[in-house]
Amino acid sequence: MKKVILTTMALLTAVTMPASSVKNPIKVNQVGYLTHESKIATIEPEAKTKSFLIRDQEGKTVWRTKHATTKKSPFSSKIRQEIDFTSITKPGRYTLVAGRHQQSFIISSDPYTEALKASIKGYYYQRSGESLERKYAGEYARPAAHLDTHVMVHPSAASPKRPAGTIISSPKGWYDAGDYKFRNPTIRYRISWMR
Numbered sequence: 001m002k003k004v005i006l007t008t009m010a011l012l013t014a015v016t017m018p019a020s021s022v023k024n025p026i027k028v029n030q031v032g033y034l035t036h037e038s039k040i041a042t043i044e045p046e047a048k049t050k051s052f053l054i055r056d057q058e059g060k061t062v063w064r065t066k067h068a069t070t071k072k073s074p075f076s077s078k079i080r081q082e083i084d085f086t087s088i089t090k091p092g093r094y095t096l097v098a099g100r101h102q103q104s105f106i107i108s109s110d111p112y113t114e115a116l117k118a119s120i121k122g123y124y125y126q127r128s129g130e131s132l133e134r135k136y137a138g139e140y141a142r143p144a145a146h147l148d149t150h151v152m153v154h155p156s157a158a159s160p161k162r163p164a165g166t167i168i169s170s171p172k173g174w175y176d177a178g179d180y181k182f183r184n185p186t187i188r189y190r191i192s193w194m195r
Contacts, residue, residue, distance in 0.1 A: 024101055027042040033108075034107075039107070042083075052068060063087070069084070083098075126174040129146055
């Protein structure tokens with residue numbers, strides 16, 4: 001379950017910290033690291049330093065190393081360095097320093113909760129055929145729309161058992177770019193496999 005949540009967070013990444021500069025070669029988990037799990041930062045391309053340190057929120061150096069694993073990217077010719085600071089387990093906000101570059105990150109026993117809530121809320125806002133209640137959606141509350149009980153199968157979604165032009169009922173689901181290709185007052189075309 002933990003891997004599923006981590007993978008989902010990586011894909012959806014609702015970043016809770018300011019984005020780093022595009023020119024900053026230090027890549028950290030911008031959502032945060034779990035206290036007792038592995039903590040790896042990547043420096044890409046290889047930094048012009050052989051010393052790396054981590055400072056706490058007060059600026060005190062709490063970790064230092066001259067050891068970084070150098071690896072070639074499996075997807076390009078880029079060389080990257082990986083720094084493993086798994087030994088830091090105390091929750092807090094830290095800054096990794098590599099030469100003249102630095103990047104902030106957090107360590108927490110529960111760093112993914114806010115990103116998870118934002119992701120799930122995104123699914124709520126995109127509901128099709130269902131109303132969005134004010135107590136959950138706030139200013140985005142709305143009545144149910146696109147009930148989709150009379151939908152014509154689009155040729156791209158046709159099959160031998162359900163040829164193009166077949167009328168089906170396909171209520172609920174989520175809005176997605178490309179759902180609606182054509183609309184007239186009585187029939188709405190949609191790629192129905194998304195339901």
